[in-house]
Amino acid sequence: MNRLVLVLTLALLSAGTAAAQVPADEVSEARAALEAGDLAAAVQRVEPWRERGDLPPAARAVIGAVDLELGQPSRALERLAPLADDPAADAFVLTAAGRAALALGQLERAGAYLERAVKLAPRSPAVRALGLLRGRQGRTVEAFQHLRPWALTHPEDYEARLAAALCAVELGRVPDAGKLLEGLSDDDPKVALLRGKWLFLSGDPRAAIELLRPRLAHAPPPLARDLRSVLAECYLRIGESEQAIEVLAGHVAGDPWLGLFLGRAYYQAGRLDEAAATLAPVAAGLDAGDETLAARGQSGLAGAVFLEYGRVLLTNGDAAGGLPYLERASKLRPDDRQVWQSLGQALVTVGRREEGMAALERFRQLVENEGSDLEIHEASDAAAEDPTGERVRQALKRFQRGEREKALAMLREEQKLAPEDLRPWLREVQLLLMMERHEVAAQAAAALVERFPQEPDVHYILGVAESANRHLEDAERAFRRALELAPGHTAALNDLAVILISQGRRDEARTLLQRVLALRPDDEMAKKNLERLEAAMAGG
Structure with a gap:
């Protein structure tokens, strides 16, 4: 009798478990409906499941995602979190859990999911959600890294497109901003504002003024503030300081950026007392330690304000009053030549001549490194047209000045901003080789081959790195692949010939060097290598 009871009990438990299961095809259909944006169909599918007990993880994930779309993020996260915390969670679960956490203000948790x-699905909607989150956190480079490719492949996604354009503007990436704004209507005040900023960055402040000034009178407060900021910068750029004052006066209370622009406008207009009176409370509001300013994200603002206020006081005959602000500015903006010029003048004026001359020498060095005002203007134009190219050039300048790690950091940041552009990737490997970090250079070059398999220069730089490591077979393989992709790649022909010479394979080496000279008769390296090779072959 006991045996019969046990058998019946097991049978009932088995039947209950089977009843709780949801067919895999139903789960797939509900998930597909949800991903297609058909919430009604997804809801219709999942509602009968809610009364069941032991649902499979895939069904619980879909129910959680439906709850999220129904505006119930708390209930959604309650279901999704145990699934997302599993290291084996898939992108669907992680994306839904991340969005639910984001809706609840749990930003760190959302970012982790x-x-x-x-990482699991680099082209999924998770990219969009992560980009918007990073933008919300002020992490503009990361936001742009995710939002730009998403917006370009999903141009109908208006919110993501505007967010990506905002990031592009904030990062000064003029071509990207223009492409993202292309075709959008200026009837949307947000689009008009971004286009105005883009016009300013493109070197056309008058067009930006023409677009934005008529909108100022009827703009709601948050938009009016941003319009005033852009208009002030435009007027200051073209030297119309009185117009900037008209736009800003009476509207800067509690806003340090607008206060900075108004102080700058008064200074440009020669109204020094008003400039000082405007900047004094702004500077006082930023009177904190450098670490505190950095934690608040105010280091750049504080450096600009201290420079401006210090210059105003110096010009107005109060060098002693301006000196502490200029000294603070020199710590916050150590590469700003205006800071060192004003600081040097203030130090000399108060009788600290030796320190003043040292500051002026720093100013002279910066001018020498950066070039004349005309050269800086030309570099600014170049950056507007080709931000990646200018960034790579600036990294090389830093490297040449001995700032090697900063140069590498610049290149790596640019790789995030323009991942499809080969130049920052190649330059990083070249700089690593120049630093004799050969193993790291070879690893970076090998990763490049995975990213850009059809680029001959990538295979060539891998060959150079492997040669530096004395891995000659690997180097030869890389050079030959570069030549398969670009038979006229003279650098690969030259370097492959050198390897062959070292291995006694003289006939092929001579053929390669002759090919180089047929392509570039003035190639001195190839000439010398061929001369030495033929002399050696003649001598037996």
Whole structure:
């Protein structure tokens, strides 16, 4: 009798478990409906499941995602979190959990889930969600890194497109901003504002003024503030300081950026007392330690304000009053030549001549490194047209000045901003080789081959790195692949010939060097290598 009871009990438990299961095809259909944006169909599918007990993880994930779309993020996260915390969670679960956490203001948790989702599915909606989150956190480079490719492949996604354009503007990436704004209507005040900023960055402040000034009178407060900021910069750029004052006066209370622009406008207009009176409370509001300013994200603002206020006081005959602000500015903006010029003048004026001359020498060095005002203007134009190219050039300048790690950091940041552009990637490997970090250079070059398999220069730089490591077979393989892709790649022909010479394979080496000279008769290296090779072959 006991045996019969046990058998019946097991049978009932088995039947209950089977009843709780949801067919895999139903789960797939509900998930597909949800991903297609058909919330009604997804809801219709999942509602009968809610009464069941032991649902499979895939069904619980879909229910959680539906709850999120129904505006119930708390209930959604309650279901999704145990699934997302599993190291084996898929991108669907992680994305839904991340969005639910984001809706609840749990930003760090949301970021952790979405980062994992993006690694698993780098073209999924997780990319969009993570980009918007990073933008909300003020992490503009990371936001742009995610939002730009998403917006370009999903141009109908208006919110993501505007967010990507905002990032592009903030980063000064003029071509990207223009492409993202292309075709959008200026009837949307947000689009008009971004286009005005883009016009300013493109070197056309008058067009930006023409677009934005008529909108100022009827703009709501948050938009009016941004319009005033852009208009002030435009007027200051073209030397119309009185117009900038008209736009800003009476509207700067509690806004340090607008206060900075108004102080700058008064200074440009020669109204020094008003400039000082405007900047004094702004500077006082930023009177904190450098670490505190950095934690608040105000280091750049504080450096600009201290420079401006210090210059105003110096010009107005109060060098002693301006000196502390200029000294603070020199710590916050150590590469700003205006800071060192004004600081040097203030130090000399108060009788600290030796220190003043040292500051002026620093100013002279910066001018020498950066070039004349005309050269800086030309570089600014170049950056507007080709931000990646200018960034790579600036990194090389830093490297040449001995700032090697900063140069590498600049290149790596640019790789995030323009991942499809080969130049920052190649330059990083070249700089690593110049630093004799050969193993790291070879690893970076090998990763490049995975990213850009059809680029001959990538295979060539891998060959150079492998040669530096004395891995000659690997180097030869890389050079030959470069030549398969670009038979006229003279650098690969030259370097492959050198390897062959070292291995006694003289006939092929001579053929390669002759090919180089047929392509570039003035190639001195190839000439010398061929001369030495033929002399050696003649001598036996």
